[in-house]
Amino acid sequence: MTVKSGINPNSWTLDDVPEVRHFTSLEDRLPSRRDRFCWHREGQNFPRTAAELRPLCGDVTLNARNRKALIAQVEHIPNLKSLWDRFEVVAVADPSPSGRRLIEQRHGVSTCASFDELLALRPDAILIAAPDSYHAEFAGRALDAGIHVFCEKPLCFSTADIDGLIAKRDAAKRVLQVGYMKRWDPSYEMLLDEVKGLGGRLRFIAVEVNDPDSWPFSAHQGFQRFSDVPAFLIADNKTRLAAQVARATGVEADDVAIRAYADSLASSMIHDLNVVLGLLAHMGVDDIRPVSGSLFAGGQGTAAVLALNGDQAICQISHVVVPKLADYQERISLFFDDRRFELIFPSPYLNHFPTKLIAYRSEGMHLSTTEHRNGFEEAFVRELIGFWEAIVNGAPVRNTAEHARGDIDLIQRIAKLAFAGRPV
């Protein structure tokens, strides 16, 4: 049997060919020379080696900032399709021609090039997984058109923008759900039960996330990066981002501030803050005050301390990009006066990897440690089922715009502290 294989970047490690680190498949960039990137052998599939590829990369002009659409490829499109008895995917809008081609070929879904075209199809619901700076506009326009909205986090970069969406949601009487999948994780749900009513015993919460981004967890799944989003849209996204970050933080945002606010705080740490706030609400702790905020590693790291119930307890929370370490860990530790818990999430790009919940308790000198595994359900699928239940059966929305508002309010306050403490 002859297997014909086109090469795409998952054939090499990123360190092998740094030239293609952030770019789309070379097949895609170089359709006229496709044969140079294919190697067929009877019965086997051999990609070219990194050494063979390097000279071929040199004469290609690639876009400076690539887009990836990973979360739609890895999660939302396949998950919506797997829920075929609940959702029919009408179309996927993406401005990247190679992205549209991939989505059509890999997922068998119709595509269109813009949000306007998607809106014109009048779907019942829209799932927004566009770059963050478009969330406020797209969600608002969909609600104005009477369409239910599922929007990836962050819903918006500022409370003012979220207030606008809440008003539109209420006027349209449509569902607006935010993509905080961690609140659909079965181990998070178990921890909620464990900590219920324990607010008075809480002493300390520690959150640490080391995040290499998606590359170690998506390469083996064959997902691709696109580099042909039209230049004017890339510029538009950049302008929107700078304006929205400046509005949210009150400072003229430079690159470091934009990275710290838009990537680290509002797009990454917001997941953990959302989990912590969910747990605190269940414990009955509602006095939460940021006392310090910092940014480091050129904005690829951020940290904050929150005072809880006055000086009863604190939460130390941090997020840092570790681009060259193929490991992701997101650990939330809760310390009470007589027990502690650790909730350890895997990379969001790995489906059906269970989140660990470890409980430590003691009776006299006897210490017991229990590791809980709560099945293999995928939180990214459960949140879509929840969205469907809210639309069709009027079930309460689990992740509301009000939750998103509480999260971004804290993020804005942390950013103010972090930016005020930056060396001049």
Ligand SMILES: NC(=O)c1ccc[n+]([C@@H]2O[C@H](COP(=O)([O-])OP(=O)(O)OC[C@H]3O[C@@H](n4cnc5c(N)ncnc54)[C@H](O)[C@@H]3O)[C@@H](O)[C@H]2O)c1
């Ligand atoms: N829930 C999670 O764990 C999770 C994980 C990753 C990303 N996200 C969120 O999902 C959304 C999508 O993120 P992503 O990392 O999948 O992809 P991304 O931000 O790189 O791009 C998403 C898609 O938008 C398209 N696009 C539309 N307009 C564009 C423009 N003006 N400029 C550039 N690209 C444009 C791109 O072609 C691309 O296919 C973001 O809001 C992100 O915060 C959530």
